[in-house]
Amino acid sequence: MERKDGEQIAEDYHVKDSPEVKRRQAIQGMLSRSVQRLQTGELDAAAREAQAALKLDPNSVDATTMMAVVEDRRGRSKQAGELYKRAAELAPQQGMVQNNYGTWLCANGFAPESLVWFDRALRAPDYPTPAMALANAGNCALSSGQIERAERDLRQALSLDPSNATALGALAEVEFRHQRYLPARAFVERRLAAAPANASVLKLASQIEERLGDKAAASRYVQRLRAEFPDAVDVTTGGKAGP
Secondary structure (H helix, E strand, C coil): CCCCCCCCCCCCCCCCCCHHHHHHHHHHHHHHHHHHHHHCCCHHHHHHHHHHHHHHCCCCHHHHHHHHHHHHHHCCHHHHHHHHHHHHHHCCCCHHHHHHHHHHHHHCCCHHHHHHHHHHHHHCCCCCCHHHHHHHHHHHHHHCCCHHHHHHHHHHHHHHCCCCHHHHHHHHHHHHHCCCHHHHHHHHHHHHHHCCCCHHHHHHHHHHHHHHCCHHHHHHHHHHHHHHCCCCCCCCCCCCCCC
């Protein structure tokens, strides 16, 4: 068939997305909006978007994790833990979600149990941030009194990420417990350079300087603690301030 200029000899064909592609795109859009709402503190709106995504896919790991984060922000720790666990069970080969549940366990008084989930994270193929799971595992091992494992995991974390704040702070604590105050000072200084201070690291820093006999340095850390975290710690007793 000879074609003349401007002559159309075949129909236009339009490729349409399949229902499954449209469903996935809808879920992704809901999750993106959920993240945006979370970042602006709109927890109810973030929850609605994540729940809408779960309605389309009840087994969505990302949507389940989003709901866990929202519940955590709401102060509903039990519900958050259940959701983190469900996400971890839905995706046993995803290191991130295993690490998430381990972190929740450790933060909620289940430090020994958390180590199982950090180990699962580290065994997951293609896990891009093993230093994070190692640092978390070391920190939680320290909390449960497993000093040998704590030191092993923390040093391995630093070999992968020398500025990992969690590992630096926990190793400062390990050295302090071993009464190795100069290495403890070095780790706490690296920790303070790596990330913003928190009350516990400032308190530890003051205690290290006391052991080293530098009263002026200890006093400076105490002053920072009182100025930056006035309600966090009673520095004279080491206990929590207030009820």
